[in-house]
Amino acid sequence: MFRVESAYRTKSFNDCLKCCDESLEKYPDNLKLLQWKAAALWFLKEWKDCSEWCSECLEKHPEDLPLIKIQEDADHELDRSIHPRVMNVDEAFERWFGNS
Helix, strand or coil, X not given: CHHHHHHHHCCCHHHXXXXXXXXXXXXXXXXXXHHHHHHHHHHCCCHHHHHHHHHHHHHHXXXXXXXXXXXXXXXXXXXXXXXXXXXXXXXXXXXXXXXC
């Protein structure tokens, strides 16, 4: 999981997504991995995939606040008809994960 967080923190979101997928093969129910994948999809502007991924994850973890917030943001971007809002990595991390 260190590779996943490291890739996210260095804004290597494609690498983060790849590491998440690899790690999820071994640990399919790891909540942190599910969250990191959702965050990576959001930053890759794959909002539809992000929203769908969050929906799938929220079936197992219906009260997970980071996944709920990420899905809200992805759905918001899907609904926008103008340029998407820019949220930097630090703002997103704080919004989605707080001080964890």
